Amino acid sequence: MALFSRVSGSVGLITLQNPPVNALSAAVRQGIVDSVKRALSDPEVKSVVICGENGVFCGGADIKEFGGNMSGPPLIPMIHAIEAANKPVVAAIEGSALGGGLELALGCHYRIAHSKARLGLPEVSLGLLPAAGGTQRLPRLIGVPAALDLITTGRHITAAEALQLGIVDQVTKQSTVNAAVNFALNVAEKPLDARRISTFPCPHSSDLDALFEEAMQKVQKSARGAIAPVACVQAVRAAATQPYNQGMEREKELMATLFTSGQARALQYCFFAQRAVGKWRMPNGACWDTSKPRPVHKVAVIGLGTMGRGILVALAQTGLSVVAVETQEMQLMEAKQAVSGMLERGAKRRGVVPTLHNITYSQNIKSVAEVDLVIEAVFEDMALKEKVFQQLSAVCKPGTFLCTNTSALDIDHLASQTGNPELVVGMHFFAPAHVMKLLEVVYGPRSSPQAVATAMHLGKKMGKIGVAVGNCRGFVGNRMLKPYIEQAFFLLEEGGTPEKIDQALEEFGFPMGVFKMSDLSGLDIGWRVRKGDGLAESSAASQQSPRIRDGRRYSPLGDLLCEQGRFGQKTGHGWYQYDKPGSQLARSDPWLHSFLEGYRAQHGLVARRIDQQEVLERCLYVLINEGFRILEDGIASGPEDIDIIYVFGYGWPRHRGGPMFYAGMVGLAKVLERLEHYHQAHPDVPYLQPCSLLRRLVASGSPPVNTWKEVIKKVRSQL
Numbered sequence: 208m209a210l211f212s213r214v215s216g217s218v219g220l221i222t223l224q225n226p227p228v229n230a231l232s233a234a235v236r237q238g239i240v241d242s243v244k245r246a247l248s249d250p251e252v253k254s255v256v257i258c259g260e261n262g263v264f265c266g267g268a269d270i271k272e273f274g275g276n277m278s279g280p281p282l283i284p285m286i287h288a289i290e291a292a293n294k295p296v297v298a299a300i301e302g303s304a305l306g307g308g309l310e311l312a313l314g315c316h317y318r319i320a321h322s323k324a325r326l327g328l329p330e331v332s333l334g335l336l337p338a339a340g341g342t343q344r345l346p347r348l349i350g351v352p353a354a355l356d357l358i359t360t361g362r363h364i365t366a367a368e369a370l371q372l373g374i375v376d377q378v379t380k381q382s383t384v385n386a387a388v389n390f391a392l393n394v395a396e397k398p399l400d401a402r403r404i405s406t407f408p409c410p411h412s413s414d415l416d417a418l419f420e421e422a423m424q425k426v427q428k429s430a431r432g433a434i435a436p437v438a439c440v441q442a443v444r445a446a447a448t449q450p451y452n453q454g455m456e457r458e459k460e461l462m463a464t465l466f467t468s469g470q471a472r473a474l475q476y477c478f479f480a481q482r483a484v485g486k487w488r489m490p491n492g493a494c495w496d497t498s499k500p501r502p503v504h505k506v507a508v509i510g511l512g513t514m515g516r517g518i519l520v521a522l523a524q525t526g527l528s529v530v531a532v533e534t535q536e537m538q539l540m541e542a543k544q545a546v547s548g549m550l551e552r553g554a555k556r557r558g559v560v561p562t563l564h565n566i567t568y569s570q571n572i573k574s575v576a577e578v579d580l581v582i583e584a585v586f587e588d589m590a591l592k593e594k595v596f597q598q599l600s601a602v603c604k605p606g607t608f609l610c611t612n613t614s615a616l617d618i619d620h621l622a623s624q625t626g627n628p629e630l631v632v633g634m635h636f637f638a639p640a641h642v643m644k645l646l647e648v649v650y651g652p653r654s655s656p657q658a659v660a661t662a663m664h665l666g667k668k669m670g671k672i673g674v675a676v677g678n679c680r681g682f683v684g685n686r687m688l689k690p691y692i693e694q695a696f697f698l699l700e701e702g703g704t705p706e707k708i709d710q711a712l713e714e715f716g717f718p719m720g721v722f723k724m725s726d727l728s729g730l731d732i733g734w735r736v737r738k739g740d741g742l743a744e745s746s747a748a749s750q751q752s753p754r755i756r757d758g759r760r761y762s763p764l765g766d767l768l769c770e771q772g773r774f775g776q777k778t779g780h781g782w783y784q785y786d787k788p789g790s791q792l793a794r795s796d797p798w799l800h801s802f803l804e805g806y807r808a809q810h811g812l813v814a815r816r817i818d819q820q821e822v823l824e825r826c827l828y829v830l831i832n833e834g835f836r837i838l839e840d841g842i843a844s845g846p847e848d849i850d851i852i853y854v855f856g857y858g859w860p861r862h863r864g865g866p867m868f869y870a871g872m873v874g875l876a877k878v879l880e881r882l883e884h885y886h887q888a889h890p891d892v893p894y895l896q897p898c899s900l901l902r903r904l905v906a907s908g909s910p911p912v913n914t915w916k917e918v919i920k921k922v923r924s925q926l
């Protein structure tokens with residue numbers, strides 16, 4: 208809806224009303240069309256202001272409408288009618304003017320923004336382009352390079368940047384609507400010909416071809432197979448090279464391709480999934496809207512290795528007061544220097560003052576006595592963490608939440624080391640912890656809903672996307688990674704190479720394949736875990752066949768590399784070779800290839816050609832299968848949780864929506880059929896055996912992903 212009123216005698220005020228972000232739903236568009244007609248036909252009205260209710264101009268087209276039949280007045284003619292009006296129209300931008308919201312503002316003759324407003328054309332992140340004239344008007348207003356940057360990245364900009372670029376005419380710190388109304392009174396009689404952006408010539412640089420070639424290369428490199436950024440460049444090119452009307456035709460044509468694409472569906476699913484995970488629910492029914500977080504003013508970080516430093520930086524940047532404890536003096540000195548550097552660089556990038564004074568460093572764990580919440584980030588070793596939790600339980604004031612940053616260890620066991628297990632949760636950060644957005648908040652059977660709510664709230668403050676998950680080995684992300692890596696090892700045994708397997712995964716859209724990722728994180732990490740589990744015994748010591756453990760197929764390849772001291776990037780050798788320890792550029796390693804040949808010969812394995820399809824099916828479907836098991840076990844409350852974890856923590860290409868969404872796109876019946884096929888071929892690999900939830904979903908007609916929760920509820924109630 209939109210409300211029309213007359214203010215200051217002669218200004219028609221149109222207020223968009225669609226909380227919370229005044230998205231341009233059919234009703235809002237109808238309201239705007241009707242109000243504009245009314246304003247233009249009322250002789251008392253000399254100029255018009257468009258604003259949004261509740262301090263938000265407009266969050267853009269209503270994304271929920273994209274999934275169904277669109278009804279109501281279309282956006283493009285509506286914006287054209289505003290631009291063509293013979294009375295000045297001023298946009299009063301508060302809060303956000305995004306996507307269709309900014310395109311609406313660009314159709315107005317003037318734009319006044321509040322200093323705290325954010326503007327942008329984020330359609331690309333939804334798999335679309337600004338198809339309400341945004342790709343044609345913005346380059347005409349601010350030039351091709353700046354428009355390309357905003358449209359292909361979708362980044363939100365401040366009012367100050369918008370003023371500098373020439374997107375807005377004025378920025379105010381006062382009431383934006385009052386400023387816009389005064390502005391409208393002043394321009395009421397002014398001619399409008401020079402204010403209609405669609406009539407502007409597009410400012411040209413000398414070498415358009417080179418400019419667009421460079422832009423195309425840039426988006427293709429960063430898009431990893433996403434089609435929208437490429438279409439955005441093509442649409443802006445049309446603005447630069449064709450008259451406005453033809454450019455609009457091109458915009459429409461490109462949008463038509465994107466609009467119905469699987470990528471747009473995946474990206475829009477991710478948009479809502481990202482918001483859905485904030486509405487967490489525990490199996491006991493406790494959830495986000497009934498469990499309130501406790502205020503946290505002072506936090507402690509224990510252990511200042513790589514993870515602890517990243518967590519400390521992210522905490523300090525929130526403005527919270529932090530006590531940082533590291534018992535090793537040398538490590539403490541190094542950490543202090545590193546953290547200060549990280550905070551200074553981060554502050555410089557964001558144009559703010561570094562928050563160094565928020566941190567108190569100490570070597571004594573007793574200095575955490577007065578904090579409200581502790582994040583323990585010591586080395587991933589249960590005995591060490593047990594000791595720290597026992598100490599924390601003794602020194603912290605009553606009620607302090609105790610969180611552990613672990614990637615796999617048992618939260619409930621750690622909770623049992625304390626006097627108040629209900630105060631214990633896992634906070635699994637991803638490296639580098641001050642950069643990566645994902646946070647798994649892990650609740651054990653005794654964690655209180657308030658502890659979960661507080662950790663989720665703190666995570667949000669730190670700029671993280673928190674996903675609340677249950678306690679099991681590896682939680683969600685790493686539990687699913689295990690069968691994925693296992694399949695990659697098996698594929699090597701059967702004839703694959705790290706290069707070919709990584710290439711298949713990178714072409715799918717991962718930033719790096721499984722072997723490059725393994726080299727980056729360090730092969731010794733998995734080796735330590737396998738040794739702890741009694742799997743990575745040296746073949747001489749082992750009583751069993753080197754390729755079987757407990758009757759299951761096992762690949763000792765990773766262990767054998769570690770025995771050679773090949774730990775990945777840090778040692779200069781792993782699945783690839785590197786120029787020197789610490790280098791990042793992976794190069795094919797002839798040693799590894801002859802090692803694989805020798806290994807296959809030793810074990811009587813005959814190498815066969817493995818194509819890209821098999822790599823993807825075996826690595827991805829086995830991971831998806833484990834995702835279904837996680838849903839069945841109630842470790843994740845819905846597919847959205849798993850998908851957000853994979854998109855934000857494991858590099859799953861966002862335009863493929865996350866593993867569970869992707870399974871739906873491929874077709875659950877096909878995933879099931881291929882798993883059955885591979886399980887038949889490899890009956891000694893239990894991870895390939897299709898999970899019963901997958902079978903149930905296929906049997907119930909493969910319902911869409913957003914209805915799985917209902918099926919899962921039914922399955923669980925029958926157990």
Ligand SMILES: CCCCCCC/C=C/C(=O)SCCNC(=O)CCNC(=O)[C@H](O)C(C)(C)COP(=O)(O)OP(=O)(O)OC[C@H]1O[C@@H](n2cnc3c(N)ncnc32)[C@H](O)[C@@H]1OP(=O)(O)O
Binds near residue numbers: 227230329482
């Ligand atoms: C052939 C058709 C041609 C049509 C031409 C189309 C051209 C234009 C396309 C577009 O405009 S696409 C939309 C572009 N806009 C965006 O991408 C903005 C999306 N929203 C946001 O970034 C944020 O919501 C915000 C506006 C910055 C506000 O952030 P905040 O943190 O304050 O709130 P959220 O939790 O994110 O959102 C609250 C609530 O609102 C829902 N929502 C937000 N934006 C939209 C939207 N554009 N459409 C529908 N719903 C929206 C969001 O899902 C949340 O809902 P709940 O979780 O509370 O249910």
